[in-house]
Amino acid sequence: MRLTVNGGEREVESAPLTPLLHVLREELGITSPKAGCQQGGCGACTVLVGGVAQRACLLPVAALDGADITTLEGLGSPEALSPVQASFHENYAAQCGFCTSGMVLAAHAYLEGGGTPDRPSIQHALAGHVCRCTGYVKIIDAVAAAAGGEASSNQRWLPRTGEESPVEIPGAPA
Amino acid sequence: MAGATLALDQATEVLQPGSEDEAIAAFGDGSGITVLAGGTIVVPEISYGYRSPERVLMLTRAGLAGISRDGSRTTIGATTTVAELVDLPAPLGPCAANVADVEIRSVGTVGGNLCAGEGQGAPRGDLQGALLALGASVRSAGEGGTTDEPLDEFMANRRERLILSVSFDEPAAGAFAALDRPHTHDYTALAVSGVRAQDGTIRLAATGAGTWGVRLPSAEAKSADPEAAGLAALDDVELHDDALASAWYRAKVLPVLIRRVLAELEEGA
Amino acid sequence: MKAVGARLPRYDGVAHVTGRTTFVDDVRIPGTLWTKALRSPAHHADIKGLDVSKAAGMKGVRAVITWEDVPLLEYGHLSALGIPADEPLLAKDDVRYKGQPIALVAADDEETAQAAVEAIQLDLEEKPALFDVRKAFDSDAPKIHQWGNWYPHFEGEMDRRQIRKGSIGEAFEQADAIVQGVYRPAAIEHVPLETQVCQVVPEADGRLTIYSCTQALYFSMGVVAAHLQVPLNRLKFVGGTVGGGFGGKVDTATETMCSLLALKSGKPVKWRWTREEEFLCSSTRAPWHMEIADAVTKDGWILGRKMLTLHDSGAYGRFSPYGLTKHSFHHTGAYTIPHLEFDGYCVFTNRVPTTAMRGFGVTSVSFAVETHMSRIAKELGLDPFEIRLKNANRIGDTSPNGVVYTDPSTVPTILAVADELGHELPADYRTMSSELRTGELLPEHLVGQLGTPEAH
Numbered sequence: 100m101r102l103t104v105n106g107g108e109r110e111v112e113s114a115p116l117t118p119l120l121h122v123l124r125e126e127l128g129i130t131s132p133k134a135g136c137q138q139g140g141c142g143a144c145t146v147l148v149g150g151v152a153q154r155a156c157l158l159p160v161a162a163l164d165g166a167d168i169t170t171l172e173g174l175g176s177p178e179a180l181s182p183v184q185a186s187f188h189e190n191y192a193a194q195c196g197f198c199t200s201g202m203v204l205a206a207h208a209y210l211e212g213g214g215t216p217d218r219p220s221i222q223h224a225l226a227g228h229v230c231r232c233t234g235y236v237k238i239i240d241a242v243a244a245a246a247g248g249e250a251s252s253n254q255r256w257l258p259r260t261g262e263e264s265p266v267e268i269p270g271a272p273a
Numbered sequence: 274m275a276g277a278t279l280a281l282d283q284a285t286e287v288l289q290p291g292s293e294d295e296a297i298a299a300f301g302d303g304s305g306i307t308v309l310a311g312g313t314i315v316v317p318e319i320s321y322g323y324r325s326p327e328r329v330l331m332l333t334r335a336g337l338a339g340i341s342r343d344g345s346r347t348t349i350g351a352t353t354t355v356a357e358l359v360d361l362p363a364p365l366g367p368c369a370a371n372v373a374d375v376e377i378r379s380v381g382t383v384g385g386n387l388c389a390g391e392g393q394g395a396p397r398g399d400l401q402g403a404l405l406a407l408g409a410s411v412r413s414a415g416e417g418g419t420t421d422e423p424l425d426e427f428m429a430n431r432r433e434r435l436i437l438s439v440s441f442d443e444p445a446a447g448a449f450a451a452l453d454r455p456h457t458h459d460y461t462a463l464a465v466s467g468v469r470a471q472d473g474t475i476r477l478a479a480t481g482a483g484t485w486g487v488r489l490p491s492a493e494a495k496s497a498d499p500e501a502a503g504l505a506a507l508d509d510v511e512l513h514d515d516a517l518a519s520a521w522y523r524a525k526v527l528p529v530l531i532r533r534v535l536a537e538l539e540e541g542a
Numbered sequence: 543m544k545a546v547g548a549r550l551p552r553y554d555g556v557a558h559v560t561g562r563t564t565f566v567d568d569v570r571i572p573g574t575l576w577t578k579a580l581r582s583p584a585h586h587a588d589i590k591g592l593d594v595s596k597a598a599g600m601k602g603v604r605a606v607i608t609w610e611d612v613p614l615l616e617y618g619h620l621s622a623l624g625i626p627a628d629e630p631l632l633a634k635d636d637v638r639y640k641g642q643p644i645a646l647v648a649a650d651d652e653e654t655a656q657a658a659v660e661a662i663q664l665d666l667e668e669k670p671a672l673f674d675v676r677k678a679f680d681s682d683a684p685k686i687h688q689w690g691n692w693y694p695h696f697e698g699e700m701d702r703r704q705i706r707k708g709s710i711g712e713a714f715e716q717a718d719a720i721v722q723g724v725y726r727p728a729a730i731e732h733v734p735l736e737t738q739v740c741q742v743v744p745e746a747d748g749r750l751t752i753y754s755c756t757q758a759l760y761f762s763m764g765v766v767a768a769h770l771q772v773p774l775n776r777l778k779f780v781g782g783t784v785g786g787g788f789g790g791k792v793d794t795a796t797e798t799m800c801s802l803l804a805l806k807s808g809k810p811v812k813w814r815w816t817r818e819e820e821f822l823c824s825s826t827r828a829p830w831h832m833e834i835a836d837a838v839t840k841d842g843w844i845l846g847r848k849m850l851t852l853h854d855s856g857a858y859g860r861f862s863p864y865g866l867t868k869h870s871f872h873h874t875g876a877y878t879i880p881h882l883e884f885d886g887y888c889v890f891t892n893r894v895p896t897t898a899m900r901g902f903g904v905t906s907v908s909f910a911v912e913t914h915m916s917r918i919a920k921e922l923g924l925d926p927f928e929i930r931l932k933n934a935n936r937i938g939d940t941s942p943n944g945v946v947y948t949d950p951s952t953v954p955t956i957l958a959v960a961d962e963l964g965h966e967l968p969a970d971y972r973t974m975s976s977e978l979r980t981g982e983l984l985p986e987h988l989v990g991q992l993g994t995p996e997a998h
Binding site: 124128130131133134135136137138140141143170171172174175176177180184185187188189191193195196197198199200203229230231232 | 551552554555556557558559560561562563564565567568570732733734735736737784785786788814816817
């Protein structure tokens with residue numbers, strides 16, 4: 100069986116009923132999609148199949164021969180973040196980070212499909228994604244901002260002291 | 274208790290027919306074969322070890338998807354995804370839009386939804402209500418060959434059948450009302466679909482009011498009086514407690530949903 | 543201080559949004575075995591027989607462990623706080639909650655591990671179970687714990703957390719009304735997106751590298767070392783990347799068992815809980831039963847509080863006595879009440895042992911206390927803000943256990959809330975402050991409870 104993953108062709112040997120999530124994580128070593136529930140209920144395993152957001156834990160790999168899969172690694176890298184990735188980072192939309200892969204991919208698909216900064220529309224698009232840390236507000240802010248809107252909500256509580264951070268954070272983008 | 278056991282057994286036979294005829298032949302009389310379409314129900318059951326199929330009939334390539342119209346009759350292929358139904362008129366469109374979330378709707382199928390009974394303590398199969406209200410008929414294959422029968426008979430018979438398509442006549446008006454909760458994997462606790470057919474007949478159906486979707490004949494008989502219809506509906510259903518709501522709560526809400534649906538059908542008059 | 547008040551990027555933000563963050567389940571060590579557990583199907587039962595031989599002999603199974611493999615079977619995680627051990631790592635004589643781990647299997651793949659678990663022969667004799675904390679005190683209640691049905695090892699071998707202040711009898715005599723309420727918040731699941739997971743690697747030098755999702759790295763290290771009876775330097779814990787914890791990943795639920803499997807098999811071992819296990823078997827925030835009776839005057843002074851708390855500890859003690867202790871200090875909330883009679887019990891039930899979650903022990907009592915304040919206001923026909931401001935902690939007031947408040951923030955907080963909500967207050971309330979009580983804010987019943995920082 101052959102899959103295209105993040106632009107590269109990969110041979111897959113897993114049994115036909117193996118969920119794509121297991122194929123990605125265990126056979127191909129791509130660990131960004133997470134095993135949150137393995138029932139399609141949490142969104143953490145979400146990947147793009149032909150650009151469409153789907154649950155990797157529900158897709159038997161035999162149904163995907165020849166499919167074009169995108170995972171979070173395929174959107175951008177630390178040196179070159181995609182607009183949605185950058186917006187998530189700038190708007191503090193990730194705390195523990197476990198739901199982030201699914202959220203970013205779903206947001207990416209939403210925006211590619213013409214998604215607007217309208218908050219109810221964003222909520223509807225991300226309705227299948229559980230986050231236990233952030234309370235969702237900053238995630239919606241990040242998507243709204245990436246859609247060209249205002250990252251509004253309670254931004255007034257975040258102090259702004261100019262562009263440069265006065266303290267060096269290891270690993271932060273320059 | 275079962276663990277999350279993956280079906281990594283290469284010995285499981287997976288059939289992937291490339292046409293309707295091949296699918297019918299592979300299905301045979303349905304014995305010893307598990308049908309897999311969208312996978313939203315079957316794959317988690319396999320992952321958790323609740324189901325270990327020996328033979329799986331994967332329908333992704335059988336060409337059973339698609340919506341077509343012939344005059345006023347709409348036909349929907351069995352593997353049409355719920356997402357593709359979202360823009361259809363009420364009740365089916367809003368019913369489909371209300372199912373789960375974007376990702377689930379992109380793979381879940383009409384056929385799978387019609388075959389879904391109650392899950393682990395929560396109702397499934399929302400589309401049953403809308404299609405029952407639409408007076409849909411089901412084309413299916415299995416023992417005795419391919420047949421066409423009304424959906425309510427199909428569901429009552431509960432034989433081993435491979436659903437090929439469903440079809441219905443365009444109604445004069447349709448309506449849908451649901452009690453549901455926002456957010457992930459959104460099982461609808463209770464929903465009512467209603468249709469006013471071209472000949473004026475009112476059909477009502479509910480999901481979440483029992484293991485399967487049901488028609489509400491007692492409510493239909495009193496449809497001219499929404500208040501009475503709502504209360505009469507309680508005679509048609511067997512409400513129970515589950516993870517989403519209690520029978521008591523459903524009994525309170527069912528008449529409300531019926532009144533809403535009937536009001537909406539009135540408006541379209 | 544350059545960081546305070548500045549807008550700083552998260553140091554792990556870029557890794558999160560690019561999928562580079564390595565959670566425990568993302569660690570890849572060749573040859574890692576998969577783990578499955580045999581868990582109790584019964585709420586309460588004696589173990590009459592346990593035979594793992596068939597499982598251990600199956601092809602692909604590399605190790606099976608039971609209580610016999612544990613060097614120190616019972617270790618009190620909070621023994622440093624005086625809470626003795628009561629819970630076996632793996633069940634030995636009996637099982638006391640549905641889902642309690644009895645045996646674990648490490649095998650080449652998940653399917654083999656699960657098949658091996660199903661091949662273990664378990665013989666249980668079910669016993670009556672206790673689920674309702676209120677029934678624990680009945681003479682005919684089933685006995686479900688070797689210490690009795692509630693924790694008896696508070697200081698001085700007391701069987702409750704007890705706070706006495708002033709004279710509750712006097713307060714009840716002087717009251718114009720007694721306002722009562724019962725508050726029963728239910729258990730809450732943490733539901734972290736990342737389920738419990740652990741990976742242990744036996745190193746050539748005899749040490750164990752433990753990839754853990756614990757929230758408390760050194761604490762968990764101590765727990766594992768104690769159960770294994772090894773010095774701390776035998777363990778190397780790798781952690782700090784937690785996919786959500788909220789208090790539920792302090793229990794060290796997987797690390798010790800994985801370590802034993804790694805030692806027995808000689809191979810790396812991983813145990814990742816399913817979402818089903820997470821819901822059914824992981825510890826929760828405890829359910830509580832709280833009864834409050836307040837002696838109040840008709841103009842809204844709270845003279846005294848009598849309170850009973852039953853904390854549902856589940857089948858074992860774990861951290862519950864500690865949680866109950868914190869709860870007890872806060873039973874007057876942000877308000878000053880001079881006469882107190884508080885009794886709190888840590889009650890055992892045949893449920894999953896409960897644990898910490900966001901404000902361990904205190905969220906329950908805060909909920910109860912605040913609701914009760916509103917109830918008092920309603921029953922007396924008084925404004926809920928005014929009644930809070932009147933009784934609010936002030937400088938010089940003393941806490942239930944006699945600590946003198948030097949900088950309470952109750953009054954300014956309530957005033958800010960009133961302001962934000964546009965709630966009108968009379969001038970004498972609008973101008974209240976945290977300053978030492980005088981005049982009308984110091985009626986006779988509050989005089990005796992005032993303290994000075996030096997006096998504490």
